[in-house]
Amino acid sequence: MRNAHGDGATDDTPTIAHLGVGAFHRAHQAWYTHRASVVGQPWRIVAFTGRSSRQADVLRARGGRYTLVTRGADADELSEITSIREVHDGADQASWRAVVSRPSTRVVTLTITEAGYRLNGRGRLDTAAPDVAADLGSARTDATAPAATAPVRLAAGLAARRASGAGELTVISCDNLSANGAITRAVVRAAAAEWDPTLVDWIDAHVTFLSSMVDRITPRTTPADIDEVERRTGIRDEGTVVAEPFSEWIIEEPSPAGFAGPRPAWAQVGVRFESDLAGFEERKLRILNGAHSLLAYQGLRRGFDDVATAFADPALRDLVEEYWVEAAASCRLPPSELAAAVAATRERFANARIGHTLAQIAMDGAHKLPHRIVPVLAHAVRAGGEASAPASAIAAWAVRSGQGDDAVERLLDGVADSAVLPAMRAAIARGIRRLESDPVGAVRGGGAI
Structure with a gap:
């Protein structure tokens, strides 16, 4: 079992705020970031659950550490992943705004599923959906109000970043949607426009939305998997995640200046950057x-x-x-x-x-x-x-x-x-x-x- 680096992260450590800390994120983006922090500048992930608080409780029990079981055709390889340094309940809106507004937060990544973008039949933000409408109604009177839907939550985080003067930010969608970066930009702008048109102008000037293509089969972790990790390591790790050996992450970067700021050394650990994802x-x-x-x-x-x-x-x-x-x-x-x-x-x-x-x-x-x-x-x-x-x-x-x-x-x-x-x-x-x-x-x- 390998542990490639320790826990020396501070508030100044470059940070990725991640929304939707399920098994796929931990087998994919967090794994890439862990490896990139070994070969390059250390980065940390501050992760938020999509809805349930259970995953936050499980990961917090080990300080964000968890075991990745890479399931090959002949054997399992166990690795301890340490890139996630903070974990929050997705309902904790105050922590979300605080993390997104930190100057050290330079990247936001998303795994919220296709449904999380709250698109209507025309591919636009479904402002008529009851939960979206409720979030927007609350935001019009109080930008700090809790938000259940991802587009409004993202817009609220960006409003907090504007207020803090923290500067530019890159947002990367990691969901299985074509042109997912453009979709993210559209729904966040639409949410912001519903309560503060000036926020839309700030987003256009300070936030870069990038598309990405992700791939790694991540089967459901079973009690037997957790038992086997405990047998081999002596640690009862309820946050164990299982994945196939194959993994792919391609980020669309239309120009060399595609990112709004720094990024982890992802390119050194297999992430590809291409001008066109189609x-x-x-x-x-x-x-x-x-x-x-x-x-x-x-x-x-x-x-x-x-x-x-x-x-x-x-x-x-x-x-x-x-x-x-x-x-x-x-x-x-x-x-x-x-x-x-x-x-x-x-x-x-x-x-x-x-x-x-x-x-x-x-x-x-x-x-x-x-x-x-x-x-x-x-x-x-x-x-x-x-x-x-x-x-x-x-x-x-x-x-x-x-x-x-x-x-x-x-x-x-x-x-x-x-x-x-x-x-x-x-x-x-x-x-x-x-x-x-x-x-x-x-x-x-x-x-x-």
Whole structure:
């Protein structure tokens, strides 16, 4: 068990304020920051929970330290992560404002989930939502009032920073949303505009919002994991988090001056900085997430429960390999980058010790497939191929959901090139006919969609 540095942080130590200190943050951004503080200037994280106080209580019990279990295919590696130095209940608005307004706080990071941005159907801040409206109403009369919603909480923190004269700040979204930095900027500006238009001007002049793409599978920590950590270390660590060996973090930095101030030595520990994230987001959605969805819907039909066992099935493995050829052809990144992504994903899928469940992946397919699979199918039919692999993912989802042609049509609503729609529909219909005549389809008929 490694502990790379001690606890010498002070109020002058460069600080990251993080909102949403769940398992993924601790397996990802906090892990990168821990390692960056070993090779470069030490930084600390002051973390806030999203809603529940339980995680704050668990982490405070060990002064923010926790054990990261890196679950390889053959063994676990244990590391003690010490980058989180303070932990607060997300409801502690006074501490949030105080931390964001410190001059030493130079970066804010977020893992608040897609729902946390409180977007309406038009992709804007949902000011009509009761909790958003309540927070905004309170802020109009008292900027220090508690806020339950992240956009208002962020705006309140920035108002406190303006009042303190602490200067410029960089905000980085680490959630699975395309253009997440632009989304964060939009909802924070919208929240600020509701009670103080001059705050919007200050935000525009002093706050930089950056997008990022994150990736690391972080399965749920079990009591057995905590018991094993105690057996190996002698410490009962209820804050233990488990993650796969693979990790990726790409931050979009449109110019060399993208950050509003200093940053940790992230680049020295594997974080990439790119001028445009679009190609990397496309790669992740189509090669990783698309193959996940294909395995989920086809694997559940065949009675498999997790990614590794489904991927070990020769027929499914061949189908996924065929899909990867078509997915890579649809992506804009160089072939070498895509080949490396496929190779890494192949290794990740084979890691049986992660236990990534197909039922979890299969949830919410109606929202996921238009981004993961539909563009691959459109590209394949446009190129004149049969497109059977991507079509089979949609076909398996349609059969599993039992929603019929209307549901498939809704998946295709966003296809801009109407000329390819007939061929796409035909490919999906062929896939459905094959599945309906396939006896393994009776193994598990319905379920998560």
